[in-house]
Amino acid sequence: MSTRQFVALCLVPLAIFALTFLALPLVRLVLASGEGEAGWGIYWQILHTPRYLTTLVQTVLVSVSVTIAALAVSTTAGLFLTRNRFRGRAVLLSILTLPLAFPGVVVGFMIILLGGRQGLFNAIFPGHGVFAYSIFGLFLGYLYFSIPRVLLTVMAAAEKIDPALEEAARTLGAPSHRVLRDVLIPALAPALVAAGAIAFATAMGAFGTAFTLATNIDVLPMVIYTEFTLSANIAMAAALSVLLGIVTWGMLFLARSFSGSTIAAGG
């Protein structure tokens, strides 16, 4: 057997698996979205049905707010952790990246422990501390799993910034906010765009967290789930999935073109 043949043979298991369980199912999903009463007009129908349109707008709004909040928090923490060495830094970093391996349902439970009826905030402010099942609770849940993802991307980029640049700016008399605006943010910009796109895509597609918290909130993954299981509206569930998949894939594609790698979606 020649080397060429062997190398080609090495790709065969992958090709069979990817074709059978990825390519064909995705094609089937797209076809299924057109098999309802409305045919391919179903995509038009999404934009003309108030319930779906509200859901789309609401999902995008929550995801955008989470992205902004996660960028603000994680950039601050990430810059602080890359530029300061102190005792406990490693522990702090571990705590901040710990939730990477938490499934979305566990993240939802974390928010219930903070803002549920038996939660921490309701114990401190009796009667006023229940927010877990509101849109604010959902926002916090998404923020919970976004912070580590954004932090890792920002820190990887921040470590590559030449400290001499910042020093030069300071020697020239630039105040802190000017250093941030003129040196750090431009140097971090590609990483920030990438991290933002990752956070947005993950929030858009988050099912586990929504499943635990959004019993009364219409966000896209929950609507897909109820269309499929409760209403048995397969075509609509498929169409909304296709739409969601295109949006999240597009965002992550954007992220990759700005920085080398992406961190697992999930949540």
Added chain:
Amino acid sequence: MRIGKALQLAVTLLAAAFLLVPTIQSVLAGVTVNYFQGIRSGLTLEWIAVVWELYASSIFLSLGIALACLCVTLVIGVPAAYALARSPGRLSRAVEEFISLPLAIPGLALALALLQLYGSYKGFRMSPAFILVGHVLYTLPFMVRSVQSVLAAIDLRTLEEGAATLGAGPVRRFFDVVVPNALPGILAGALTVVTLSIGEFNLTWMLHTPFLKTLPVGLADSYASMRLEIASAYTLIFFVMIVPLLLAMQWASARAQRMSQ
């Protein structure tokens, strides 16, 4: 600058508290007699025992699926990563991009796609293999990338040519030259695969059957229908399993990355 630094520290600590406090709460609630009354009501392992009785099978199912998933991703992923590293170019990038789709498309959508195509094959649909397929879809890109990035950093061609002049055929070279050199990447990939498989929920929730509940599916079930102490005790068991895996995975990935630079 002083104030700026203090503010940065405050944000960092607040974020860490936000992530850590509920995990501590869940650990405490899992071993407290009555969470509503607080720690004063006493500590107990009773809830852990209840969880074990109710959900032990889901824990074992998850471990079994994670190991099976590891085997499949090794068999499919390592040779594929070798082939992709051996012939870099536009086609390889396209293949990599395609198999990475499950990271970009939400698990719910992927699960719907699988259900649409294979849902009517009852024997397959009702078996653990159906869940396994979902887990392999989701974890395979991590294995491929991890191995590929280690292999891309070494001069594979020269090493292989050396072995070839000594008379080693392609199969022998793969096992004696490629695999040993790829080990750090394989280790990092393997730990990632197991960690992600044990925690996978988004696909699994749609693919599971009432008789095949994985650990995270059981967690969702306990959050919805059990008292807070039991849900917490179950979460505590999950943490005990996942946190060491996560730390090992981060260590192995950092090591593999250092080697590929």
